[in-house]
Amino acid sequence: MDYKSVVAKLIKSDELDKSEILAALAPTQDAKNGDLCLPCFKFAAKLHMAPPAIANKLKEDLLPDPLIEKTEVAGGYLNFYFNREIIAKNAIDAIANNNFTLPPLESNGKTVCIDYSSINIAKPFHIGHLLTTAIGGSLYRMYKYCGYNAVGINHLGDWGTQFGKLIVAYKKWGDDGDIEKRNIRALLDLYVRFHTEAEKNPELEDEGRYWFKQIEDGNEEALAIFHKFKDITLKEVSKVYDRLGITFDSYAGESFYNDKMQPIIDRLKEKGLLTISEGASVVDLEKYGMPPCLILKKDGTSLYATRDLAAAVYRKKTYDFYKCLYVVAYQQNLHFKQFFKVLELMGYDWAKDCVHVPFGMVSLEGAGSLSTRKGNVVFLSDVLDSAVSKSLEIINEKNPDLENKEQTAQDVGVGAVVFGALSGGRIKDISFSLDKALSFDGETGPYLQYTHARCCSIAEKAKGVTGKLDYSVLCDEDAFAVVKLLDAFYPTVLNALDKYEPSMVSRYLIDLAQAFNKFYVGSRILGEADDVAYTRLTLVKAVEATLKTGLNLILLNAPEKM
């Protein structure tokens, strides 16, 4: 419920605009100052009055409404204290009358493409890929929830000289039995070995280039090996996606655009954008304060930007997107600025709808930056396994009779890792530590899941409780804090989407769980009078529904017992 606009309508003023007042209204920081406040300082110059005097005048002229129980002037603030029963009724009824679900918003018909995860073939799925995968996956769910048609795109890194190198390594040192057994880890070893050997024998690089050329030219042997690598990778990676609950609508990657770049180059030439510089074909961007965007190398072959241009045009044609997001680390900030500018110069007015959603770097605590070439990586599946087995240990210790132990341990262990990736602002660099990823106390995924399970448990035990809703029961500090948070769910999700920031939902869920747990320890349900018990139970079920829906938006399952 949008109480700001309700209050704004009640404020009478000849000199002040409704929109001005609406913009100034803000939630209070502390409940003792009421629920909403109007700082009057900025009106002082216009009205030639002191802020407290303005607050007092507005207070006197305020139209009466049942929503507002009282108003107080404190300094230059006009504070509004709401009738808590009305707020509680609105918040609770919205969920209770919907059979304790928080339905998605209605479709608005808009399509959003989200390019995320975008793993490289024949390379490990390591913790460096966790952020793009989790952020993109969460945005995907949030867009769907908010009524958009979301298209998840895994822009596979399935082209380039590294495949030639890998073929060389495979032909020299490859062991099919080993690959069969250890699949992608065996490929990683080959890749690392190639780079160490190439330092001694630089001619290996030439061999690598030769074999990549064979792939491009359709050499059967080369293609067979390449496809074998691709199959192994996709099979392995899809296991991880399954565990994370991630899905894609398209796996069109780099190789997919190989035959779609010529029209781009033609159009660039047509528009007179392409110039030759140091033998390469570039789009000069000096006017815009950027280095040139390289389109073709001097040998005439294409580059990253070329493929991205082709992909963007293809996506616009195929999906007619309202927005196209690229969830890619901030290292590539400049690349996206250049690439979007080139799209714009090509005359595509939808270039403004392309958005880079950057995030911070992941390094290894104690071991520095991740490097596939050096083999300095931590496999995501290993991290998930550790988290799951720790979770299983805790379950065996605390709840040994639990059914579905394995699945629950998956939910909780994976949840801990994923929440860790989605709990902070995107842009912060992360120094990955297994200890931190395996923390289950405090502001963590398992804490949210625990709180949800607690709700389920009470609801189960209080099944027989019936009575009438008495909203006055929800007006004490602890219960009302929960009520206000329930009311903030949809605005929080919409705001998170607006900022492409899943962590806003994560923070919100932590706030809700903390408020709920505080309420929980202080307010009994079983054993209270019928109406009190029933009303509190209803609040519990509303929290349960909100936690479950919110957890789902940040990719966490919400087991009923754990």
Next chain:
RNA sequence: GCGCCAUUAGCUCAAUUGGAUAGAGCGUUGGUCUACGGAACCAAAGGUUAGGGAUUCGAAUUCCUUAUGGCGCACCA
């Protein structure tokens, strides 16, 4: 060298986007179990918001500047 980003409690992060006494978690110390899940709750300690300047009723938030760290800057992606 040029550009972009970051810097808030010992550590990891918030702060409704310019509002009231800057809040949480971890860790530390001390409490709460004969009520529904202790993966919990309560309390204490911990701050010149990296330093300096400016803007204004008001700045962690905007601008300038310095410092530290990260990233990027031509044929990798």
